[in-house]
Amino acid sequence: MGRAPCCDKDNVKRGPWSSEEDAKLKTYIEKYGTGGNWIALPQKIGIYASLSLSLSLCVCVYITRVKCTGLKRCGKSCRLRWLNYLRPNLKHGGFTEEEDNIICSLYISIGSRWSIIAAQLPGRTDNDIKNYWNTRLKKKLLGRHRQSHRSGLSISVRESNGIHDTQNFQNLSSTALERLQLHMQLKTLENPFSLYNNPALFPKLNPLQEKMVQNFQYLEVNPDVLMQQEYCNISELRVDELGNSINGIPSIEYISGQSNTKTGIQPSSAFTQAELDVGLMPTQSQMVVDEFDCFKEMDGSRLYNIGWWSNELDVNSASSKSWDSVNVLQKSEEMYQNYSTG
DNA sequence: AAGGTAGTCAACCGCCTCAGC
């Protein structure tokens, strides 16, 4: 015994809405509102139609024709049509970069809570966002990476996230896997060498590049070495053709080509063509970013808010009720802080 | 030109939550 249907399915029309039906529903709701009862709405529209007929015998034929036939639609269908299509101030298509970022960020944070995500995007419906994600945004973000790592990613994700239990992994929903993949990509972008020990995810390097990455990892483990380095003239640091530091300290600038966020050391732009020809061009981080060039497509300015993107939340805490009354993005930030500090 | 395939999106389905009784 299942639940009784909300309406008599044999006597309701299904499928695409006609412009007449749209007009009936829109006219009624704009005049009387929903009355707090969607299920009864089609009947109410029928009554309204009868009244309209008697009152408007001498009124325009079009209006009479539109109103006198009632609305043979399920209440749920009316609700959906109003919310997703007829409601004023709705936007259709043409998602902006900012909206893309918000959707991606929230999807990574809270998963497929489309109504919550839609609440952060005025004029957008959950259905619209869901369709946009499933048909475009997901492919934009995951498609290229899936192609390039189709064989090894699932294992890599498992290992990198400490998910060793096969059964548990298989039980992960597809959305959870997608979020894991996105999170992995973001981790890589924040620290390009974080996946170095994972051969399936890290690009193949030549011996020189291998050496440089190892140097970089050495610095990660021994930041005190880097602190001493701050008193050196960074522009004089160089590695030899095998990637060894000439003056005994690995050349961070040569490896990363970027400002080091811990020390504030700025990269030197004094590389010669010969140096670049030796092996590391473009820089490692650049290589990784280029591999995920979907991000370039997304924001044009590349990685401008990756930190904001990578909020990782406890999904269970994101019940629809708790998210409704607060600014979700702000909450994401707070929870990310908690997450970071353990 | 015709058939096949992929992409898009409106609409439906079924489950869950919650308020009212």
Add this chain to the structure above:
DNA sequence: TGCTGAGGCGGTTGACTACCT
């Protein structure tokens, strides 16, 4: 406290279109 029904939600479907072979 349990039942009922409406609202709400996410997943899925199917019609339509565009593109490819």
